[in-house]
Amino acid sequence: MRSVRPTSVRLLAVLVSLGLLVGALLPGLVRRAGGEVPVLSWGPALLLSIAAGIVGVVAFSTWKSVHRERQRVNADRALFHLALAHASSRVGALFLGAYAGFALAYLDAFETVNGRDRVVHGGAAALAAALLLAAGLLMERACRLPADDDEDDEDDDGSRSKARPTPT
Known part of the structure; x- marks a missing residue:
């Protein structure tokens, strides 16, 4: 089986x-x-x-389930979350560039009413796309399984112990 690699900065x-x-x-x-x-x-x-907010909430929920509460995740759900993460980061990157480029094309016409609207609205859309990109990357990070070392409990003194306390 082929492993899934994290989204590269180059891409x-x-x-x-x-x-x-x-x-x-x-x-x-x-x-x-x-x-x-x-x-x-x-x-x-x-x-x-809105899309960035939804992906961000799902990313936080996934991170909380997998990393904090150590719950098992259904394989189909995990694949869906990973696909959502990859799609969000890629679409966010593409839209970030497109809306920023559109806004930059009208930067010299900022003094006109339409030019100002194109720059401001394009810049806001580029910022929102950057949030979607970030949410996608956070979701991808939340989908990573914790390492075996992370599953051990820490004692009060900070040392790791595999022994679990028994109820009294």
Whole structure:
């Protein structure tokens, strides 16, 4: 069986860079095609923030179950959580770059009403995408099984002991 590797920083950097390129070039391509570049609303930032919040809550719950309470997790549920973590970090990285690139494309037009809206709303969406990326990485970390050494209890003096106290 092939083991699952943690998301690499290189992959995330490539996705952010690709999104940045697409987001920065998109307004010019839309104008060349004769279209009008849309003004962003608060919708994308709100949607990405909600997604980041949901993934963050699931990540905390998973971490608490696996690491603090040492509960066993159903294999199907663990795979679902890991898939959610990978998807969240990758989508967050891509959207982070795309919305940041879009906002940067209009930075020189910040003095106009539409330019200001595009920069502010694009920046807010990029920030929300960064939160989704972080929540995905935290979820991935929460899915890691604790090492065998971590399962031993610590005595009051800080030394590890495999003996469990018996009830009196």
